[in-house]
Amino acid sequence: MHQSIKIIIVLLFFAKSFATETKPIKDVPPFFFTKAEFVNASTTRIPFKVIDQLIVVEVEILDEVGDFIIDTGSEALILNSVHFKTTRNFIDESEQKSGINDNIEDVKEKHLNLLSINDISLEKLNADVIDLSHIEKTKKIKLLGIIGYSILKNFEVFIDMHLNQLTITRIDKKGNKLSDKVYAETIEDSIDFNLKKHTIILDAYVGDKKVVFGLDTGAEYNQLNKNLDSEILDYFYPSRELKLTGASGKKKKVLAGKLYRVKLTDSIYFGPMKTVITNLRKMNTAFGTNLDGVLGFEFFKQKRTIINYRKKKLYFIANPITEP
Known part of the structure; x- marks a missing residue:
């Protein structure tokens, strides 16, 4: 594949x-x-x-x-x-x-x-x-x-x-930048990830429950597997239905809302993120993964993120301080 x-x-x-x-x-x-x-x-x-x-x-x-x-x-x-x-x-x-x-x-x-x-x-x-x-x-x-x-x-x-x-x-074969003078901003945090073929896999938490998420800039909303433990789904607050379309144009309705209490570590955490509940079984089968969900645009909206595939590492740049 x-x-x-x-x-x-x-x-x-x-x-x-x-x-x-x-x-x-x-x-x-x-x-x-x-x-x-x-x-x-x-x-x-x-x-x-x-x-x-x-x-x-x-x-x-x-x-x-x-x-x-x-x-x-x-x-x-x-x-x-x-x-x-x-x-x-x-x-x-x-x-x-x-x-x-x-x-x-x-x-x-x-x-x-x-x-x-x-x-x-x-x-x-x-x-x-x-x-x-x-x-x-x-x-x-x-x-x-x-x-x-x-x-x-x-x-x-x-x-x-x-x-x-x-x-x-x-970057070189080890993931080192060819120039040190790249970012004016300061890196405030980082986390390792696993790479399954081309998919970035992150260990995360919803509340105090451990979950495994894929990271995907092409996902317009986060996706959460509907078969998860109810203690995890308790942090999902539904608001409406959306029509979701698969690869061949088949449509189905999914529940959309916001997911709360997501964190990667104690220092890397997120506010409520727009999320849909869906079945990830076919995706997991196709790519040999066992994801509990997918983090997409909502992730990058909250975190200024650097991806280094060869080091298998994400770095996070501090958000600018805005005047109240």
Whole structure:
């Protein structure tokens, strides 16, 4: 299994097959983050937009400008087949891509020559080509693709919801930054995580009960497994129902509300977070995990977070002090 295609709340869809391709291309040329700001030879800052609780960056490719979603829950770099025509140069994949509710079929892989982030380049990339037209329509953006783990693992990634920007800096094989002059801010805390394939796994607590969460920038709301102990679910306060759509477009109603008393350690804790109750059984089966829930946008909204995949560590930057 190549990448995670997750349930994303309300109207974010992944379809099973390609839409009609409109732009014939024989190969995918380099693409560029249009608004990236150079910091040093190994570091750049990229401003992002928040669209329906998704992190979206602007990219230029084939003389067109469009959007990519930053999604730690996706293993691969994904291209939207609406904008990238499949040709003989594509390599057919025999395996299926699994989601929580469905298997995703008809995924093809394409080799990319270059990703350029100012002077920071990655060569010989692979990309999956999937129909993302439902996301494009419902989010009302020109969605060119999704940037996932296969790209992000090469950098230390600072996701700053306070400034709406990513700071990414190249790291060596041990996860050490190539430059010491990266962050003006002070790191106030850190925690280790486990990596299951490409999924960040965090040990956490709800109240005084230990739980295991996945961390995913592509989850618009947190997700909590409905089969959890009632003592954990007691900290979930429901407020309404939402329509949740799986990978093939199947819809079901879920209970939405807020989850209280979540903490990673005694010093790393969270205020109430928007959460839905759902069944994570198929996701756990697909990815060989045993998650009690998923932390998404709500996590990053409260914590200015640095991800270092090679060190398997999260770092947290202090929130700015605001005047009352």
